[in-house]
Amino acid sequence: MKLKLWQSTNTFQCQASNRGPTSSLSRPSNIEEVQKSSKRKSNSNGSKERTRKRRKGSSNTCHTRTLSGIRLSSAQDAEISTASSTETEGTMGQKSEKTDEQRKKSSKTINATKDLSHKTTTTTSSSDKPSPSSSVTIAPLVSKDDFVAKYTQNKLLGRGGFGSVYEGYRKDDNLPVAIKHIPQTHIKRTAMSLNGKHAMVPVEVALLLKVKPAAAETSAVVALLDWCDLPNELILVLERPVPCMDLVKFMVTRGYILQEHEAKVITKQLVDTLIEVHSKGVFHRDIKLDNILIETSSNVPRVWLIDFGSGTVLADGGYTTEEGTYDYFTPKGLQWRRYKAEPTTVWQLGLVLFAMLHGHLPFKHEREIVCEEPAISEGLSPECQNFLLSCLFKKPGARPSLETLKNHSWLMTL
Structure with a gap:
C-alpha cells in the first residue's frame, strides 16, 4: 500500500529558527504519544484526510510556495517494484x-x-x-x-x-x-x-x-x-528471541526515558545492524520503536530488527514511493516526495534515539518535521547531543553516513 501525500503543488518553506540544538525540553515526556505515532503506518486509506487536518494546525512560522515542474516519474524510482505488477508507480504516486x-x-x-x-528503473x-x-x-x-x-x-x-x-x-x-x-x-x-x-x-x-x-x-x-x-x-x-519485548515496552519498564548509557548500548547495536542490512543490499525503510526488539535475557539488552514489510532493495538513486510510518518520514520526503536510503535510515535512527532519551518523538506533524529543530535535553553529554543533532539535520546531505556514526566519539566511549 502506498501513502499518497497531498496532491497540491504546495510545500513548506521555513523561516530560520532561533532555537538552538541544546535547548531544554519544551513539553513533557509522553510515551503514549510515541506509541500512537509509531502505529501510523503509511497507507492510502484516510491519508489525505489526515494530511489536511495536520496542515490546518500548522503554525504561521511556515508559509507555502508553489512548485513548478516537479513531476517524478517511475523511471526515477529505483525500487524492487520494477519486477512487480502490484508496486510499479507512475508520476506523482499514480x-x-x-x-x-x-x-x-x-x-x-x-x-x-x-x-x-x-x-x-534507471538508477538501480x-x-x-x-x-x-x-x-x-x-x-x-x-x-x-x-x-x-x-x-x-x-x-x-x-x-x-x-x-x-x-x-x-x-x-x-x-x-x-x-x-x-x-x-x-x-x-x-x-x-x-x-x-x-x-x-x-x-x-x-x-x-x-x-x-x-x-x-x-x-x-x-x-x-x-x-x-x-x-x-x-x-x-x-x-x-x-525469548525473553524479549519491543522498544516501546522496554522504555516503559525503564520509566519511559532511558539513561544515556543504556540508550548508547542500544544505538551502537542498531548502527551495526543497519550497516549489516545495507551491506546485504536491503533498505528497511521503517526503522522505528515498534520494529526494534530488545532481548532481556542478560544485563546488557540485545537488539533485534524486525518487519521488512515496507522494505526495498538498496539503490544509489532516490526513491519516490512513500512507505513506512508517517511520523518517521524525512523532511525531504515530505517536501519533495523524494528521498535516499542512507540519509533516511540515519534520520529514523535519530528519531529512535531522541525518543529513548526524551520519552517522545521530537516532531508532532509535518510543519515541525520540515521547519523546527529538535529540542534536545541539555542534560545529555555534549557528545550525545552532537550525535543526535547530526542525525536530525534537515538536509540529507548534511547527515553523516552509518560508518561515520559507528566511529563517532559518543559510541567509541562505550
Missing part, C-alpha cells in the same frame, strides 16, 4: 499504465520481467534487486496443512494495518517462533528463482533471504525460518 497483457507476460517469462525492469543496477537469477534457499510450505503439521500457533502478539503476528512453537524441537499472517491484498512480489523455476516471490520474503546470514555468521535481524504462500494470505514463520 499507477503507471501497463496493460493486462503486459502483467501476464511479466509473470510468465524472464524476458518480459527484464524488459519491464529496463523501462521502469541488476545486482541491487532480487532478479530471476536469484535463488530462494527456503522453499515454501505447500499448504496450510503443512504449516499446521509443523508449527503450533498460540496467542496474538500484535496486529497492524498489514497483518497479525502470533506467538508459536516449532513442534519438532519446541523452538519459539513468531508467526506473521499478511493478507494477499497487501503483498508485493518480485521475480526470483524458486527450486529452479521462475516465480513471483513476496518482496518481504526476498528481502529476508537477502539479509539471512551465512552459516558461520551471526545477525541481529530476526531470521525467516519458513513461509507459506496461500491463496488468501502469506504466512511467515520467524525467529522469536
Whole structure:
C-alpha cells in the first residue's frame, strides 16, 4: 500500500529558527504519544484526510510556495517494484499504465520481467534487486496443512494495518517462533528463482533471504525460518528471541526515558545492524520503536530488527514511493516526495534515539518535521547531543553516513 501525500503543488518553506540544538525540553515526556505515532503506518486509506487536518494546525512560522515542474516519474524510482505488477508507480504516486497483457507476460517469462525492469528503473543496477537469477534457499510450505503439521500457533502478539503476528512453537524441537499472517491484498512480489523455476516471490520474503546470514555468521535481524504462500494470505514463520519485548515496552519498564548509557548500548547495536542490512543490499525503510526488539535475557539488552514489510532493495538513486510510518518520514520526503536510503535510515535512527532519551518523538506533524529543530535535553553529554543533532539535520546531505556514526566519539566511549 502506498501513502499518497497531498496532491497540491504546495510545500513548506521555513523561516530560520532561533532555537538552538541544546535547548531544554519544551513539553513533557509522553510515551503514549510515541506509541500512537509509531502505529501510523503509511497507507492510502484516510491519508489525505489526515494530511489536511495536520496542515490546518500548522503554525504561521511556515508559509507555502508553489512548485513548478516537479513531476517524478517511475523511471526515477529505483525500487524492487520494477519486477512487480502490484508496486510499479507512475508520476506523482499514480499507477503507471501497463496493460493486462503486459502483467501476464511479466509473470510468465524472464524476458518480459527484464524488459519491464529496463523501462521502469534507471538508477538501480541488476545486482541491487532480487532478479530471476536469484535463488530462494527456503522453499515454501505447500499448504496450510503443512504449516499446521509443523508449527503450533498460540496467542496474538500484535496486529497492524498489514497483518497479525502470533506467538508459536516449532513442534519438532519446541523452538519459539513468531508467526506473521499478511493478507494477499497487501503483498508485493518480485521475480526470483524458486527450486529452479521462475516465480513471483513476496518482496518481504526476498528481502529476508537477502539479509539471512551465512552459516558461520551471526545477525541481529530476526531470521525467516519458513513461509507459506496461500491463496488468501502469506504466512511467515520467524525467529522469536525469548525473553524479549519491543522498544516501546522496554522504555516503559525503564520509566519511559532511558539513561544515556543504556540508550548508547542500544544505538551502537542498531548502527551495526543497519550497516549489516545495507551491506546485504536491503533498505528497511521503517526503522522505528515498534520494529526494534530488545532481548532481556542478560544485563546488557540485545537488539533485534524486525518487519521488512515496507522494505526495498538498496539503490544509489532516490526513491519516490512513500512507505513506512508517517511520523518517521524525512523532511525531504515530505517536501519533495523524494528521498535516499542512507540519509533516511540515519534520520529514523535519530528519531529512535531522541525518543529513548526524551520519552517522545521530537516532531508532532509535518510543519515541525520540515521547519523546527529538535529540542534536545541539555542534560545529555555534549557528545550525545552532537550525535543526535547530526542525525536530525534537515538536509540529507548534511547527515553523516552509518560508518561515520559507528566511529563517532559518543559510541567509541562505550
